[in-house]
Structures are given as structure tokens and as C-alpha cells.
Amino acid sequence: MTNSIDEIAGADFILAIGTNTTESHPIISLKAKKARRSGATLVVVDPRRTEMAELANVHMQLKSGSDIALLNAMANVIIEEEIWNKDFVANRTEDFEALKATVAKYTPEYAEKITGINAKTIREVARGYAQAKNATILYTMGITQHICGTHNVFAVANLAMLCGHIGKESSGVNPLRGQNNVQGACDMGALPNVYTGYQAVTVDDNRAKFAKAWNVAELPAQPGLTVGDMLDKAGTGEVKGMYIMGENPVLSDPDSNHVVHALKKLDFLVVQDIFLTETAALADVVLPAASFAEKDGTFSNTERRVQRVRKAIDPVGNARADWQIICAVSTAMGYPMHYASTADIFDEIASLTPSYAGISYSRLEQGGIQWPCPNADHPGTTYLHKDTFSRGLGKFNPVEYIPPAEIPDTEYPLVLSTGRRHFHYHTGTMTQRTGALELHYGTEYLEISQADAATLGVADGDNVRVLSRRGQVEVMARVTDVVPKGLVFTSFHFPAVAINKLTNPAKDPVAKIPELKVCAVKVEKAC
Incomplete structure (x- = not known):
């Protein structure tokens, strides 16, 4: 997030796009509700009529x-009516003319044909966002899990810069992370192209710095593979072994039949996890990891806040903290790792990572600190880009709308989208072992519109078969007005409804994120 969670409550305009905030981020949604009660305008952009949409002043369904068409149309209105932040654009950005030329054709009437949103509504929302004192954009994987996910984010950033709603309080571009330490994992270089703090592996000085710290002669200059690429190469036999930590791709990744095939083709698979997941069941070796309550360390949350995690109990059975397992494996493989504690590891992180340089365990004892924190006297950064962007001027990146990789046809006439439910989490690895949540919400269902249900002869509670070009699952139907005609929706939490057998592995060519939010399916009543 460019800004902080608390700042959401101070916004007077909130554009929530591709985020089911009340279910996926209930604590953050409290800030949006507080802003709404204080008079803020809440606009929700979502194909489904979620609880968040019910709270909104405007629901753009x-x-x-079709997000790029909508965002470009909003930019078109703002430029056409000359209500953009001219001072901010002139002094803090570049390539405005390129953006202006690209969005010229995206009139609200043109966008209405693509998005289904009334042109008048597009104009009203664009004016409201541009003329607000403090406007914030919230988004999640409804924006990123598309073949144009990177370009969706560009379109969001274009809109924020166009109106000067960045670099100040209660504004910004704010992706809400889906898990408790996703931000921290990325910060620590759990990406194929960077070291800690997003220091590129392709930069000679970065490689030299880390090679010296790790006492090795040299480090590879070539970025590694993404998760999807690894699985693809495992399927073709190019990748022979894999080490999976805290991830359950058999249920969470698209086209999961292909995932299972790829993992079974490996010569050797290691899974490190706290439970025997569906992925761990395929492993040659399972390494039992400690849960958050059984280990020390830090988490970095969605607002860039680094916080201490303190061990409450000793690890159960043979489980160990992840860092201890990694050190033991590395040492056994010939590269000794002899850290004495997580504090030692964090000191190394701070010494190599400019954005973490001023953070230490002793400071974190007093409370969390938001990076960038460049030195020990720095209080941390509540919001980014106050006076300048990291590259100097903010760059407009004009983008064009492209349709999803797979659109409905006569054989597969419906769109399937997936997401989260309020009572469960990810692939259910933890939340379906509580003895409580699974009793309250123990069975998954497929949301289907009344019109589609009538056409198919499906009643509420019927078992239906959902089929795509990649597989099929059976699930109970929930006839509802939450989804419009032509759209069906369910979650990926339930192993019994392994919905990612159906989803499309087509990837965004830049970030390599799969298009989990759109695939073509057909639904039929199960016998």
C-alpha cells in the first residue's frame, strides 16, 4: 500500500475495485465503513453484488x-472536462500526452459497450474521484488475476496520478495483500528477479553486495522462474526437483490437474508445511514446520508495517521453525548456515536492505515500523511518494483494453470467477481444522443467477456439474441475485470442490499471474 490502513477512514472518496473487502479484509473494511459513516463516497467496482457493494453509494457492476475500459473511460472524462490536477501532472509526472492520446477513444459510451456500465454513471464517478479532496483506491486480486493484470495496475496508477491522489494522506494506490506476510515474503526477495527490498538481480552492484555478505564467489545474473513457469517446466521434465514451503498449489493454482501431473513427474519433491496438505501428500519428503505461535520472527503486513512475532509455545512434536529447517538443509548440502536466532537474521536483512536499514528488534519491541525506514532515527513512512517518486517523475503508462483469454461461447456459455469466503481462508488448510468454522460453513456452493438457473432447470440446493475445457467439479447450487446473468462464482477453499481444476492457466506476460478471475464454463444438473 502507498498509504496506511488507518488513513482509509480519513478519505472522502473510496474507489474499491476488484476487492470483496468485507469478506477478504474485514478489519480493513471497518475503516471504509467509518469513512462512509463520516460522509465519504464509496464506489465499488465488482461483477458481484457483494456486501461491500451493498454499502456503496454507487455499485459499478x-x-x-473489463477494468481497463472503465478506468480509461474515467480518465477520458477527467481530461475532456479539464478537471485533472494540472499542477501535479505538470510537476510530478511525464508522458501525460501519451495517456491523453490513448484514452481519447474510451468515451463513456464506448466503455459502456465493453463494461456494461451506464455512461452517465461513469461520468459521475469520474467527476467525484477527480474533484475529491482525498481519494483512495483499494484493490485486490480482482485487478491482478487477469492476463492484463499488470496493465490493470498501470491503469489504476494512471488515474491516481492524473488527479494527484497520491503522495498525501488518505489517498494513494492501495493493494490489499491476501495473506498475513505476503508483503514480507516479497520484501525478503521471494520473487525470481530481486533480492531483499526489490534490489534487482540483474544489477552488478547488487549481486556483488550479496555475494560478499554470503561469502560466495558470484551469484546468477539471470532471474529465476515464477511458480507457474516452474510447474510448466516440471511437467515437461526440465525441472527435476522442487521444494515447496507453506503453499498448496494442488488446490490454489489454476488447471490443478496439470499441477498434479507436473508434481508427480518430478524426480524429488519436498514440502515444508504445518499440515499434510493435498500437495504434501504427493511429496517424497515432508518437513514439519512450526506455526506462527511456535516461532519468533517478523511479519510485514499490507501497509508495509514490520511487526514482531513472539513464540507462545514450543513447537509440537518434531516441528521446527522454517529458518531452522532451511539452515539445517543448507548446511547438509554444503553451505553452512549458523545463525543463532531470528534477530541475527534480521540484522543481516537490515544491513543489506536500504528500506529496512533503520529497523531492528530493539526498535520493534516498541511497536511496528513502516518501511522505508532508512536509519535508526527515522520513524518509518506512513505514506509513500510525498515529494517525489522513486524514479523521480511518475510515469504514465497508457494501456489498451484487451478481452479475457477465454470468453463464453455456445459450448461454454458462462463465466466462472473465483474468490474468498468470509469464514474460510485460502485452501482451507487451517480453517477446516478448527472444529468450529467448518461447522458454521461446512459446504461450498456455486452462486448462479435466477435467470441462468431457470434456463438450466436448476433449483436452489441442487447438485450441479461445472465443466471447463480443463476439468469438472460437482457442487451445490445457490440461486441468488449476488451474481448477474452469465456469471457463476465460488471459492477455492474446499478440497471437495477443487474449483481450480477448471480455471485458466493463461498468464499475464509481464507478472506471469494466471487469469483465475475469468474462464468459460458450462453448468448442468448432476444426476
Whole structure:
């Protein structure tokens, strides 16, 4: 997030796009509700009529995958009516003319044909966002899990810069992370192209710095593979072994039949996890990891806040903290790792990572600190880009709308989208072992519109078969007005409804994120 969670409550305009905030981020949604009670305008852009949409002043129920057309149309209105922040654009950005030329054709009337949103509504929302004192954009994987996910984010950033709603309080571009330490994992270089703090592996000085710290002669200059690329190469036999930590791709990744095939083709698979997941069941070796309550360390949350995690109990059975397992494996493989504690590891992180340089365990004892924190006297940064962007001027990146990789046809006439439910988490690895949540919400269902249900002869509670070009699952139907005609929706939490057998592995060519939010399916009543 460019800004902080608390700042959401101070916004007077909130554009929530591709985020089911009340279910996926209930604590953050409290800030949006507080802003709404204080008079803020809340606009929700979502194909489904979620609880968040029910709270909104305006619900823009767009067609799945048409976000760029909508965002470009809003930019078109703002430029056409000359209500953009001229001072901010002139002094803090570049390539405005390129953006202006690209969005010229995206009139609200043109966008209405693509998005299904009334042109008048597009104009009203664009004016409201541009003329607000403090406007914030919230988004999640409804924006990123598309073949144009990177370009969706560009379109969001274009809109924020166009109106000067960045670099100040209660504004900004704010992706809400889906898990408790996703931000921290990325900060620590758990990406194929960077070291800690997003220091590129392709930069000679970065490689030299880390090679010296790790006492090795040299480090590879070539970025590694993404998760999807690894699985693809495992399927073709190019990758022979894999080490999976805290991830359950058999249920969470698209086209999961292919995932299972790829993992079974490996010569050797290691899984490190706290439970025997569906992925761990395929492993040659399972390494039992400690849960958050059984280990020390830090988490970095969605607002860039680094916080201490303190061990409450000793690890149960043979479980160990992840860092201890990694050190033991590395040492056994010939590269000794002899850290004495997580504090030692964090000191190394701070010494190599400019954005973490001023953070230490002793400071974190007093409370969390938001990076960048460049030195020990720095209080941390509540919001980014106050006076300048990291590259100097903010760059407009004009983008064009492209349709999803797979659109409905006569054989597969419906769009399937997936997401989260309030009572469960990710692939259910933890939340379906509580003895409580699974009793309250123990069975998954497929949301289907009344019109589609009537056409198919499906009643509420019927078992239906959902089929795509990649597989099929059976699930109970929930006839509802939450989804519009032509769209069906369910979660990926339930192993019994392994919905990612159906989803499309087509990837965004830049970030390599799969298009989990749109695939073509057909639904039929199960016998």
C-alpha cells in the first residue's frame, strides 16, 4: 500500500475495485465503513453484488475483465472536462500526452459497450474521484488475476496520478495483500528477479553486495522462474526437483490437474508445511514446520508495517521453525548456515536492505515500523511518494483494453470467477481444522443467477456439474441475485470442490499471474 490502513477512514472518496473487502479484509473494511459513516463516497467496482457493494453509494457492476475500459473511460472524462490536477501532472509526472492520446477513444459510451456500465454513471464517478479532496483506491486480486493484470495496475496508477491522489494522506494506490506476510515474503526477495527490498538481480552492484555478505564467489545474473513457469517446466521434465514451503498449489493454482501431473513427474519433491496438505501428500519428503505461535520472527503486513512475532509455545512434536529447517538443509548440502536466532537474521536483512536499514528488534519491541525506514532515527513512512517518486517523475503508462483469454461461447456459455469466503481462508488448510468454522460453513456452493438457473432447470440446493475445457467439479447450487446473468462464482477453499481444476492457466506476460478471475464454463444438473 502507498498509504496506511488507518488513513482509509480519513478519505472522502473510496474507489474499491476488484476487492470483496468485507469478506477478504474485514478489519480493513471497518475503516471504509467509518469513512462512509463520516460522509465519504464509496464506489465499488465488482461483477458481484457483494456486501461491500451493498454499502456503496454507487455499485459499478462491470463485466468480468473489463477494468481497463472503465478506468480509461474515467480518465477520458477527467481530461475532456479539464478537471485533472494540472499542477501535479505538470510537476510530478511525464508522458501525460501519451495517456491523453490513448484514452481519447474510451468515451463513456464506448466503455459502456465493453463494461456494461451506464455512461452517465461513469461520468459521475469520474467527476467525484477527480474533484475529491482525498481519494483512495483499494484493490485486490480482482485487478491482478487477469492476463492484463499488470496493465490493470498501470491503469489504476494512471488515474491516481492524473488527479494527484497520491503522495498525501488518505489517498494513494492501495493493494490489499491476501495473506498475513505476503508483503514480507516479497520484501525478503521471494520473487525470481530481486533480492531483499526489490534490489534487482540483474544489477552488478547488487549481486556483488550479496555475494560478499554470503561469502560466495558470484551469484546468477539471470532471474529465476515464477511458480507457474516452474510447474510448466516440471511437467515437461526440465525441472527435476522442487521444494515447496507453506503453499498448496494442488488446490490454489489454476488447471490443478496439470499441477498434479507436473508434481508427480518430478524426480524429488519436498514440502515444508504445518499440515499434510493435498500437495504434501504427493511429496517424497515432508518437513514439519512450526506455526506462527511456535516461532519468533517478523511479519510485514499490507501497509508495509514490520511487526514482531513472539513464540507462545514450543513447537509440537518434531516441528521446527522454517529458518531452522532451511539452515539445517543448507548446511547438509554444503553451505553452512549458523545463525543463532531470528534477530541475527534480521540484522543481516537490515544491513543489506536500504528500506529496512533503520529497523531492528530493539526498535520493534516498541511497536511496528513502516518501511522505508532508512536509519535508526527515522520513524518509518506512513505514506509513500510525498515529494517525489522513486524514479523521480511518475510515469504514465497508457494501456489498451484487451478481452479475457477465454470468453463464453455456445459450448461454454458462462463465466466462472473465483474468490474468498468470509469464514474460510485460502485452501482451507487451517480453517477446516478448527472444529468450529467448518461447522458454521461446512459446504461450498456455486452462486448462479435466477435467470441462468431457470434456463438450466436448476433449483436452489441442487447438485450441479461445472465443466471447463480443463476439468469438472460437482457442487451445490445457490440461486441468488449476488451474481448477474452469465456469471457463476465460488471459492477455492474446499478440497471437495477443487474449483481450480477448471480455471485458466493463461498468464499475464509481464507478472506471469494466471487469469483465475475469468474462464468459460458450462453448468448442468448432476444426476
